[in-house]
Amino acid sequence: MKGPRPRDPDFAALLGPQGPLAKQSFYEHRPGQVAMAQAVWGALRHESFLLAEAGTGTGKSLAYLLPALHLDRRVVVSTGTKALQEQLARKDLPLCEKLLGRPLRAVTVKGRANYLCLYYWRLFKAQPLFSSPQEGRHLAAVASWAEETRTGDKAEWEGLPEDLPFWRDINARGERCLGSHCPLYEECHVVLLRRQAEAAEVVVTNHHLLFADLALKNRWDAAALPAYAHLVLDEAHEAEDTATSFFGTSASKRMLQEWLGDAAKAFKGEGHGPLLGALADAGQASQFFFGRFEGQERRESLRPEFMSPDVQALRDRLGMRLDSAALALESEKGTEEALGLVERLDAWREAFDFALDAGEDGYVRWMEVRGKNVVFGSSPIEVGPILQDHLFSRLNGAVLTSATLTVGGSFGYLRGRLGIPARAEELRVPSPFDYASQGLFYVPSRFPDPSSEDFQEALAQAVTELVCLSRGRAFVLCTSVRSMNAVAEALEGRVPYPILVQGDEPKGLLLDRFRKAGNAVLVATVSFWQGVDVQGEALSLVILDKLPFAVPSDPLTQARIEHLRKAGEDPFNAYQLPSAAILLQQGAGRLIRSAKDRGVVACFDIRLRRRGYGKTLLKSLPPFTFTDALDDVEAFFAQENAGE
Numbered sequence: 001m002k003g004p005r006p007r008d009p010d011f012a013a014l015l016g017p018q019g020p021l022a023k024q025s026f027y028e029h030r031p032g033q034v035a036m037a038q039a040v041w042g043a044l045r046h047e048s049f050l051l052a053e054a055g056t057g058t059g060k061s062l063a064y065l066l067p068a069l070h071l072d073r074r075v076v077v078s079t080g081t082k083a084l085q086e087q088l089a090r091k092d093l094p095l096c097e098k099l100l101g102r103p104l105r106a107v108t109v110k111g112r113a114n115y116l117c118l119y120y121w122r123l124f125k126a127q128p129l130f131s132s133p134q135e136g137r138h139l140a141a142v143a144s145w146a147e148e149t150r151t152g153d154k155a156e157w158e159g160l161p162e163d164l165p166f167w168r169d170i171n172a173r174g175e176r177c178l179g180s181h182c183p184l185y186e187e188c189h190v191v192l193l194r195r196q197a198e199a200a201e202v203v204v205t206n207h208h209l210l211f212a213d214l215a216l217k218n219r220w221d222a223a224a225l226p227a228y229a230h231l232v233l234d235e236a237h238e239a240e241d242t243a244t245s246f247f248g249t250s251a252s253k254r255m256l257q258e259w260l261g262d263a264a265k266a267f268k269g270e271g272h273g274p275l276l277g278a279l280a281d282a283g284q285a286s287q288f289f290f291g292r293f294e295g296q297e298r299r300e301s302l303r304p305e306f307m308s309p310d311v312q313a314l315r316d317r318l319g320m321r322l323d324s325a326a327l328a329l330e331s332e333k334g335t336e337e338a339l340g341l342v343e344r345l346d347a348w349r350e351a352f353d354f355a356l357d358a359g360e361d362g363y364v365r366w367m368e369v370r371g372k373n374v375v376f377g378s379s380p381i382e383v384g385p386i387l388q389d390h391l392f393s394r395l396n397g398a399v400l401t402s403a404t405l406t407v408g409g410s411f412g413y414l415r416g417r418l419g420i421p422a423r424a425e426e427l428r429v430p431s432p433f434d435y436a437s438q439g440l441f442y443v444p445s446r447f448p449d450p451s452s453e454d455f456q457e458a459l460a461q462a463v464t465e466l467v468c469l470s471r472g473r474a475f476v477l478c479t480s481v482r483s484m485n486a487v488a489e490a491l492e493g494r495v496p497y498p499i500l501v502q503g504d505e506p507k508g509l510l511l512d513r514f515r516k517a518g519n520a521v522l523v524a525t526v527s528f529w530q531g532v533d534v535q536g537e538a539l540s541l542v543i544l545d546k547l548p549f550a551v552p553s554d555p556l557t558q559a560r561i562e563h564l565r566k567a568g569e570d571p572f573n574a575y576q577l578p579s580a581a582i583l584l585q586q587g588a589g590r591l592i593r594s595a596k597d598r599g600v601v602a603c604f605d606i607r608l609r610r611r612g613y614g615k616t617l618l619k620s621l622p623p624f625t626f627t628d629a630l631d632d633v634e635a636f637f638a639q640e641n642a643g644e
């Protein structure tokens with residue numbers, strides 16, 4: 001990877017008005033981009049850490065990719081989502097190749113569930129099982145793709161539904177991988193990709209995979225990424241949540257059922273009677289145990305009293321049946337499949353026991369009931385110390401970047417939550433957009449308090465009114481599924497625009513529909529507050545129902561609040577307020593995505609005006625023109641409509 005590259009590249013020349021980037025049709029001179037590229041280079045080259053908040057429109061992807069590609073060491077670039085990863089791979093890296101005038105060795109590595117597992121595909125093909133007759137129609141297309149693909153990446157699919165149910169049975173996700181026991185190990189797409197990544201100068205991944213890789217290093221299904229000492233963490237404001245889920249554990253009823261199904265499929269037929277009997281017994285014990293908790297959807301903390309004598313008896317019985325199934329598998333004359341399945345069961349049981357056995361070890365234990373699935377899990381209360389140990393302490397250089405890293409201008413919250421080394425330098429690059437003239441931020445001066453009974457009805461009316469002013473073209477971002485459903489129901493029939501609701505279709509499809517319609521209203525919850533990019537007039541109004549405070553009854557939020565309280569800190573100011581401030585910035589940030597975008601953000605949480613902390617939240621937002629007058633919103637849209 002070493003080559004005759006300049007020691008200190010001239011980013012001002014590369015990205016400036018006389019440079020190769022200026023030849024591109026979309027070029028705009030962005031001094032902030034040059035400043036960021038120089039700072040990123042400084043951090044990577046001189047083995048230090050940089051926190052870079054780059055306002056929307058800075059062009060931060062090029063500002064970190066170009067320095068990364070000049071370094072003579074491998075750099076891992078991690079983004080928040082697969083969509084952003086695709087954008088780097090399909091748009092930004094090819095552009096870098098042009099600008100640098102040399103071929104790049106860049107590899108994109110996604111989560112394992114994106115790739116075809118040759119082993120489970122072989123089993124499935126021999127005995128396909130579909131959830132509906134329609135699903136079966138896609139088998140031939142998948143089979144011909146599976147024959148031809150060189151990557152096994154499902155993103156290559158054309159004309160196949162994104163959410164094909166049987167993909168679950170044939171993907172390469174780690175929890176069911178047989179690892180080196182797999183008879184197809186040497187041909188495995190995931191194994192081959194890992195080898196390509198070993199030879200790459202830039203490896204583009206996402207936070208899910210980055211943290212899964214760190215959390216599982218040394219485990220049979222891990223080490224998806226090659227060794228690296230330099231990291232760029234984009235969308236770094238999402239890192240705490242993703243790290244929390246991957247440094248925690250979970251064991252679900254569905255995972256166990258899948259294991260039982262896979263084991264039965266692998267050893268079907270004559271000669272496996274004792275094993276199949278043991279698997280059937282284990283399946284029954286699993287039904288008894290998990291059936292005890294099925295019912296109303298909920299997520300709750302597991303307190304020690306959860307393990308009542310009857311729950312303990314059901315758990316013991318399940319444990320004995322799983323022991324018998326594992327013994328029966330081991331006696332299958334040491335086949336590789338059997339060994340892989342035993343390891344997989346061991347991993348499930350380890351996570352299950354860890355979640356159920358309470359301990360004072362910095363983890364919160366919880367149970368979640370969703371539909372027919374029951375999940376037991378554990379999550380670290382603080383990920384900062386874990387990231388320090390597992391990540392930052394072994395890196396030579398790192399850049400953490402996002403459009404939203406600060407609260408009230410300070411990086412203190414992010415530093416504390418992620419355990420970022422004190423020596424990390426800071427850079428804030430303001431957005432080049434003119435928020436004051438491009439956008440209006442409306443908070444009414446009078447509105448029911450979000451906790452009052454009248455709030456939902458008033459919200460429905462206000463949303464209807466605004467959506468008519470904007471002629472659709474709106475996101476309504478809610479803080480709960482309940483509010484989302486109530487708003488969607490209120491809008492149906494009251495406004496003449498297509499209403500799209502989160503959950504009706506996969507996220508990507510909903511967004512495509514929204515863009516194409518040009519006058520649609522999309523009603524969604526927290527997963528649409530960030531990482532969603534709709535440029536142009538299709539999105540001219542963003543409505544936020546309430547301030548996005550984490551639900552205090554959620555087990556993890558509760559545990560974090562208790563933890564801070566015990567440490568003598570004020571949980572509201574140290575955790576709840578700053579995390580809401582970042583999410584609020586993200587939600588409001590959906591509106592202005594380019595220099596030409598114009599529109600209104602409306603927030604119906606009156607606490608922004610009435611509570612002292614409202615000032616901190618408003619101060620963290622981009623410099624919109626703020627108003628409490630509906631007349632201003634009317635005038636804004638009237639002017640827009642007149643200009644068309």
Ligand code: SF4
Nearest residue numbers: 117172177178182188
């Ligand atoms: S190694 Fe794992 S992912 Fe690869 S083919 Fe085998 S079971 Fe599937």
